[in-house]
Structure formats: structure tokens, C-alpha cells
Amino acid sequence: MIQELKKSYGHQFEDALLQEIAQVSTFRELPAGYKLMEIGDYVKGMPLLVSGAIKVLREDKDGDELLLYYLEKGDTCSMTMTCCMGETKSEIRAIAERDTKLIMVPIRKMEEWITKYKSWRNFVFESYHNRLNEMLLTIDTIAFDRMDERLVSHLKEKARVNKDNVLYQTHQEIAYELHSSRVVISRLLKKLERLGKIELHRNHITIVDLS
């Protein structure tokens, strides 16, 4: 594990901290689709992403979903931190977007290291910073953009996160993540295809040029 740690976090954490992390944490490999956290769960650990990606989703009272943002290499879940500080339940759902490796740090260490290591403190604050900014961007898209623009953003982001211009997602799944309906998404995707920006196939979408 220490190698994985050094590769992803060696440039920002001092050796003593890396050692401590290695001692108390567990290394986990999650297959794509694995549900890491459900709404209402109590939080037991803080994930440090080593590779892959985790998607973070919000749900309303009717069970409708909305994709909030992705966690990637070098990220951690600020939502987790806020939860464990307050001993409250998770407000979000977290699912592996693709095969993912992460290091799970026990929450009790989090506060301890904040006083002990400056680099850890910076990391924690930077995470909050990043997460608040991701949330602002999410708000921007849902408040200010129309569904066609949101769809294009979604396709771009999906391709970036998965490092693949072919998206293996059904129209229904896209509709869930954007909190829309399958028919609307199919309609807009067809329009994008007619414009030569994507190619539609059963169970996958090829991005041609979304610039």
C-alpha cells in the first residue's frame, strides 16, 4: 500500500504522515458499479482516491436522482468529513464510476492529524475548497443551463472521467443522473447525432466532436 500512497500522495504528504496512513488504513479495490455509500449510512472511513472515479449522487423524497460530481485520484469526500465530525448520517450516495482503488482512513485519525501535520491540514481544507466549488458548478448547470447544454456537459465529463470517448450508458441511465426522462434524453441525443457530434448505438454512445 505504501507504494500506492507515495505514487498518489507522496508529493503532498511528508514521510511520517505517509507511514501513519499506511499503518492505520486499509487498501480497497472497488469494481465499477460498487456502491460505496448509501444515503442514511453512518460514515466509518474517509476515502483517499488512488485511481478510478467515484460518482456522488443526491436523491429527493420521491427517489429521483441527480449526479452531483465525481471524485478522482487525489480527491477525498468532504461530505464524509462533515458527516463524521457531526456524527450524522450520509446525505449522499457514492458509487464507483469505474474500477477504483482507494485508501480508507479511519475517521478518528482525521482530527488528530489536523493538528499534527500541516500538509494534512492543507489537504483537508483544499478538499473542502474543491467540493464547494464543484457544488457551485453543479448549481450553475442545473439553474442556468437548458437540458441540451446539461446533456453535452454530462457527455464531456463522462468521457473525461472514464478516459474513453465511448460511453457505455443507456439513455435511461443518463436520464436518471440528469433528473430527466428517457424520452427527453433520447430526443436530445438524436439531435446531437444529426449534428454529427455523436454516434448512437445500442448500449453505447461514441463521441465524435462535442467542442
Next chain:
Amino acid sequence: MIQELKKSYGHQFEDALLQEIAQVSTFRELPAGYKLMEIGDYVKGMPLLVSGAIKVLREDKDGDELLLYYLEKGDTCSMTMTCCMGETKSEIRAIAERDTKLIMVPIRKMEEWITKYKSWRNFVFESYHNRLNEMLLTIDTIAFDRMDERLVSHLKEKARVNKDNVLYQTHQEIAYELHSSRVVISRLLKKLERLGKIELHRNHITIVDLS
């Protein structure tokens, strides 16, 4: 200032910290409508709210606004903290919702106190926690609620924050804060009046029963 400080923060900060805050901070009284921060501004201080309320707004590229949340007594602006840590410009606009008193702490002290005072550390993390949760609630309303529900929430929240069941706001102003149009808001307000939930007057709205 030390009295104001003790009244609002005495229960959570130790005396030594209260003393330090009093020494390096400035006390400010803002009239309702005062613009405390504009998008693009560099952040010079961290506000500790003593009384009143500050509304925090987001703007898109076309200049359209959206109300994100209110800061009240005991709150601080996490967005400010993230900005000053990263030396970046403000992502939001902050305007006094009503007459407001606050203590402005220089940003350089923020990090220093995090190592020095446990209570300050808790306060900072709690602020992040609160802000992330407010952002989630904001996302919930704009993503999952229709405009009539959002309007009712807005009226309730406005009345709560201002401690007044009479709202002194024009339909146009409400439309800006909800990122809608005046005609739509007038239409929905009229519907609420017909249902006996509010009374409409020129330049003010009286809440009768929104439960």
C-alpha cells in the same frame, strides 16, 4: 466589541481566543442592501456575524442571479475561507439582507488559530459542514422543486430571516433571486393570494398562512 463577541461567540470560544479576536479584528455595521462582496473581489477578511443577515448570490455569464443561502448570527462565510486559502477571487456576491453587525477577522489569523485553538478549529469545520449542507438544500430546491414550491420556500425563508411576516420586496426582485421572470412570479403570487395564503400590496407582501 468584546461584549458583542462574548454575546454571540462566548459559549464556543475560550477567553484567550476571544481576546485575540478583539485585538486584531474590526467591528462593522452594515445597512440593509450594503454590498459586502462582489464576484471577482479579492477577499481580505473573514466575517463573523453578530446580528442581522447576509444573502449570498451566484451569477451566470449573462448576469442572471440566483440566491444561494443566508448567513446569520454565529455564521461565517466558508466561501471566504476557501478563497483566502487559495488566494483566489470570490465566486459569489454577498449583500446585507437587513441591518447587520459583524466582526471582520483578518485572513492571516485564520490558519494560525486552527493549530492554536481547538474551538476555532471546530468552528471552521462546522462552518464548512453547514455551508455544504446549505448548498445541498439549494440544489434540492432548484433540481427537484417546481417554481411554485420554490416560491413558497423563498417567502417562508425570507420571513424567517427577517423575523417579519411582511416582506418588502417587489415581484421583480423575487424573480431575480429565484432566477425566473417577473410575470411568472406575479402569476404564482396571485394564485397564492387566491388560496388565502398571502396578501399582495404594492411593494410588500403579507404572509397569512403558508404552512
Next chain:
DNA sequence: TGTTCTATGTAACCTTTGTTACCAAATAAA
């Protein structure tokens, strides 16, 4: 007092998005 400005009410219409229904193609299962 008459004039001007601002806030609100309302009708008519348009666009976007969501819903229902049905069909066909692709795939999986029997």
C-alpha cells in the same frame, strides 16, 4: 392638479420539458 414613473395584473402566445403510447430492433433466455 396634472404628469411621470414604478409596480402589478393579465391575456396571448411560444419554447422547453415531461408524459403516454406504441413500434421496431437488438439481445437474452427458453
Next chain:
DNA sequence: TTTATTTGGTAACAAAGGTTACATAGAACA
């Protein structure tokens, strides 16, 4: 191979919300 299921295409319609236009009432003010 036949049947069932999943996925996607499309039409027709409904609803929410935005736009334009215009009228009127109250407030401000000359």
C-alpha cells in the same frame, strides 16, 4: 429457433415556465 426482455425512435399531447404586449393603479413630483 422461438419467445421474452431490453433498448431506443417517434408521434401526439400536456404542463410548466418564459416572453411580449398592454392596461391600470398607486406613488412621486413638478
